[in-house]
Every structure is written in structure tokens, then in C-alpha cells.
Amino acid sequence: MPTASWTVTPNTPNHGDTITATYTVTGNDGTPAGTPNPGHVTGTVTVGDQVYQLDAPLTTPGAPATPPAPVTYATPSGAGLTFKQDPANPAKWTAIVP
Amino acid sequence: MTTIIGSVTIGGLAIPLTADVTLPAVTPPAVTPPPVGPGMLIGARGKGPSSQSLTAAFAGAESNLGNLQVTRVFYGTLPAKHARISDPGVLEIISYKGSGGTANLTAFCRSLTAAGPAWLAKHHEPEGPTDYADGAAFLADWQPDYDVAHSLGVTFGMIAGGYQYRANGGNGFDGSYLPARADFYSIDTYRDGSADSGFGAIVTLDQVAEFQRWYTLVKDRGAPLAVTEYGRGTVGNGEVASTPQKRVAVLGPDVQWLRDHGFAVFSLWYSNYGPDGRAWCPTDSAWLTAFQALTRG
Numbered sequence: 001m002p003t004a005s006w007t008v009t010p011n012t013p014n015h016g017d018t019i020t021a022t023y024t025v026t027g028n029d030g031t032p033a034g035t036p037n038p039g040h041v042t043g044t045v046t047v048g049d050q051v052y053q054l055d056a057p058l059t060t061p062g063a064p065a066t067p068p069a070p071v072t073y074a075t076p077s078g079a080g081l082t083f084k085q086d087p088a089n090p091a092k093w094t095a096i097v098p
Numbered sequence: 099m100t101t102i103i104g105s106v107t108i109g110g111l112a113i114p115l116t117a118d119v120t121l122p123a124v125t126p127p128a129v130t131p132p133p134v135g136p137g138m139l140i141g142a143r144g145k146g147p148s149s150q151s152l153t154a155a156f157a158g159a160e161s162n163l164g165n166l167q168v169t170r171v172f173y174g175t176l177p178a179k180h181a182r183i184s185d186p187g188v189l190e191i192i193s194y195k196g197s198g199g200t201a202n203l204t205a206f207c208r209s210l211t212a213a214g215p216a217w218l219a220k221h222h223e224p225e226g227p228t229d230y231a232d233g234a235a236f237l238a239d240w241q242p243d244y245d246v247a248h249s250l251g252v253t254f255g256m257i258a259g260g261y262q263y264r265a266n267g268g269n270g271f272d273g274s275y276l277p278a279r280a281d282f283y284s285i286d287t288y289r290d291g292s293a294d295s296g297f298g299a300i301v302t303l304d305q306v307a308e309f310q311r312w313y314t315l316v317k318d319r320g321a322p323l324a325v326t327e328y329g330r331g332t333v334g335n336g337e338v339a340s341t342p343q344k345r346v347a348v349l350g351p352d353v354q355w356l357r358d359h360g361f362a363v364f365s366l367w368y369s370n371y372g373p374d375g376r377a378w379c380p381t382d383s384a385w386l387t388a389f390q391a392l393t394r395g
Contacts, residue, residue: 004106008117015122016179016209023106023115069109079100079121082201093104096178097121098204 002028002069008076013097021076021083023091028069034062124208138357138364139189140392141168143327145369152183159368160185162386164393168365170326178202179209180216189215191284191326191365193222193257197243207250218252220244222326223259223286225270233274240277248281255282257326263308263315264297273315282362283316284324285309290376291331291341300330300344303352313359324363325356329378336376346385353392364392 006023013019037060045052076083076093086092100121105114144159145152152171160166168189171180175196184190197203197220210216220243221229221236230236240256247254256277262270263285269275276283287309292298303309316323330348331341356364366389370379380386 002108002111004108004113004115006104006106006115006117008102008119011118012120013122014179014209016177016205018178019102019119021102021104021117023104025106025108028108071109072107074105074107076102076104078102079119081102096202096205098201098208 002026015097017097019081019083019095019097021093021095022089023073025071025091028071030068031063031066033065036060036062122208138353138361139167140353140364141166141188142366142368143170147370156184163366163368164390166393168363170365176202176206178205180206180213182213186214189217189363191217191219191257191324191363193219195221197246200242200246203243203246204250207247207252210252216252217282218247218254219257219284219326220254222257222284223262225259225262225268225275227269230275233269233272233276236275237277244277244280253281255280255284255321255324257284257286258312260285260287260306260308260312261297263311265307265311268308271311276315276319279319280321282322282324283319284326284363285312286327286367287325288327288329288367288378289331290329291337291345294338294340298338300341300348302348303355317359322362323359324361324365326363326365327367328352328364329367331380332376332378333380334377342380342382342385345380346382346388349385349388349392 002025004023004025006021008019008021010017010019039058039060041056041058043054045054073091073093075085076095080098081095083093083095086094099118102117102119103114105112107113142159142163144155146155146158156166156169166184166188168191169184171183171190171192173192173194175198176194178198180192182190207218220240224230224236230239244254258270258275262268265271287306289300289306290298291300331337331345353364367378370377
């Protein structure tokens with residue numbers, strides 16, 4: 001089960017300081033592909049009245065992998081602060097203390 | 099205590115988050131208008147090579163010139179927070195080109211509260227031909243910033259480029275770049291000493307036509323007046339022979355004229371590394387002695 005947290009620093013800024021809010025998501029790893037399933041393919045061939053049993057091993061893939069769930073980060077808000085998203089890190093938001 | 103609210107949505111599931119911060123109190127900046135008349139502040143802008151910090155440049159100027167009461171600071175776009183370059187108590191007159199937006203300007207103005215005495219001016223010497231289309235364009239840019247800064251208690255003014263107040267085509271001559279109301283009016287005045295007559299000549303301020311034209315335009319507007327950059331002679335770079343003596347001769351009378359006319363600030367441009375590549379930094383002992391006499395008051 002994914003979880004989310006964040007840090008907001010500094011918590012006692014001065015005018016002109018930059019407040020940085022950084023989200024962290026953990027456990028959003030998706031699921032790996034399942035274990036392959038070994039098995040056989042069988043068949044018969046009849047030649048005249050002779051029946052031949054045939055067998056070939058076959059391993060089918062396991063359950064497909066599930067990718068991490070999509071994550072979106074809401075714009076932080078409060079106290080007249082205007083947060084802007086870091087273009088290089090969508091989990092990071094900054095606001096100048098007016 | 100203020101609560102910041104955010105949330106993360108993971109695969110359609112929204113997870114709300116909160117954080118508490120303590121924002122600073124909003125208090126008027128500690129900007130104290132300087133005395134006028136006999137108490138006129140004397141200072142300088144020191145500037146060395148680009149490798150030298152502005153703080154070191156100020157200290158260097160002060161070691162040569164005596165205790166300075168005012169200096170100049172320049173920004174392209176304002177940072178959110180002002181970093182002083184001078185001693186505590188020194189009035190820093192700050193110029194900038196871009197505010198970075200109203201929120202940034204507000205943050206900057208409020209950051210002055212703890213920083214110390216400061217004045218602010220947008221786009222000093224705006225009359226240059228490549229700066230604004232005309233005075234109306236400048237005032238349309240200047241006024242909104244004045245409104246923000248002034249409302250926050252910051253002393254916000256206009257700094258004119260002296261050479262643009264010449265009668266023969268200076269953009270400022272008609273006064274169109276001067277706001278009707280400002281917290282101070284200032285001028286940057288230079289004479290390069292490249293001639294014995296005309297605009298290259300060093301003469302006392304009462305004879306500097308472009309300065310007097312500007313003074314006539316602003317003297318009755320009810321705000322403090324200042325000289326934010328004063329340069330006389332380019333120190334061995336294109337000067338005529340008489341310039342060093344004239345530079346010394348006019349300094350005292352010019353400062354006295356400013357005092358007599360109620361000016362609040364006189365700030366020397368004291369730089370070896372001007373943008374025009376010329377030095378405005380006298381080093382001869384006669385001139386240094388004359389300036390030190392001013393800073394000793």
C-alpha cells in the first residue's frame with residue numbers, strides 16, 4: 001500500500017525566505033511479473049492403426065507486472081503563499097515569503 | 099501558526115497532508131529618512147574588479163575616503179531578500195531593473211525591515227535612448243512598483259541621468275520622466291574632464307546646466323533630493339591637464355551648494371571599473387584629503 005508524506009522547511013521563515021515543500025511517496029512500486037508456469041503440450045499422431053503420444057515442454061509466462069500507480073502532487077496552499085513547482089522535480093514546490 | 103495544505107494522489111487515491119509554519123510578522127521596514135541640510139549624508143559607491151565582493155569594495159572605498167554614510171547597490175532583477183554590502187546604519191540606495199513580480203517585490207521590501215536603512219529606485223537613469231520609448235512608458239513601469247513599495251513603508255524614488263537634462267536634445271529635459279510624486283528625487287551627475295569648456299568641462303554645480311535643469315524640475319515637489327552618483331574626471335583617461343586641479347576645486351563648493359539647497363544625500367561614484375571602461379576614482383592626495391574632510395564632517 002503506497003504512502004505519502006512531505007517536508008515543509010523552514011518552519012519559521014523570514015520575509016524573503018523561500019519555503020520548500022517536498023513530497024515523498026513510498027511503496028508505490030507496482031507488482032513484478034509472476035513466476036513462469038512450466039507445462040507441457042501434448043498431441044498424438046496415428047500412423048495406420050498405431051497411435052503415437054507426443055509431448056513437448058512449454059513454459060508460459062507468469063502474471064504480467066503492474067507498473068507503479070500514477071502520482072500527482074497538488075499545489076500546496078496557505079497563508080497567501082504562492083507555490084511554484086520545480087520543473088526538474090514535480091514533487092518539489094517553493095514559495096517566497098512575502 | 100499557519101497551516102500549509104497539500105495532497106498527493108496515487109492511482110486515484112488522494113492523500114491529504116498538512117504542515118504548520120510560523121510566518122514572520124508584517125512590520126513596516128525600518129527605513130528612516132536621512133537628515134537634510136547640514137546633516138546631509140556623505141558616501142560613495144566603491145567598485146573593484148569583478149572578483150572582488152561588493153562588501154570588500156565598500157570597505158576599500160571607506161578605507162580611502164573615511165566613514166561613509168551612504169552607498170549604492172544595484173540589481174538586475176530583485177532577489178527576494180536584500181543582502182547588505184555596507185556597515186550597519188549606512189543608507190543603501192538600491193537600484194533595480196526588474197521587480198520579479200509583485201510578490202517578489204513585496205518580499206524584498208519586507209526583507210529590508212531587518213536589513214537596515216535603505217531607499218529603493220526602479221531603473222535609475224531611465225532616460226537613455228534604449229531604455230524606454232518615452233517618459234510615459236517609464237512612468238507606467240515605475241508607478242506600480244512605487245505603489246507597492248510605498249504602501250509597505252519603503253522610501254521609493256526616481257534617479258535621473260544627469261546628461262539627459264541637457265538643452266540640446268536630452269530625453270529628460272522636458273521633465274517627462276519625473277513622477278509627480280516620489281519619496282525622493284535623485285540625479286547621477288558626471289563631467290568627464292575631457293575639455294575646458296562645454297559638457298566635458300568640470301565646473302561647479304551651480305554652473306552645470308543639466309544639473310540645474312533637473313533641480314529646477316524637482317525642487318518644489320516636496321521630497322528629499324539626492325545626488326546618487328557624482329563623478330568628476332576620468333583620472334588620466336582622456337582628461338585635459340586642468341582636470342585634477344578642477345576636480346579638487348569644485349568638490350567642496352559642490353557639497354556646500356547641495357547642503358545649502360537642502361539635499362539629503364551626496365554619494366560619490368568611486369570606481370576603477372566603470373561600465374564605460376573608464377576609472378572615476380581619484381587617487382591623488384589633494385583630492386583624497388578634500389574628500390576625507392567631508393566625511394569627517
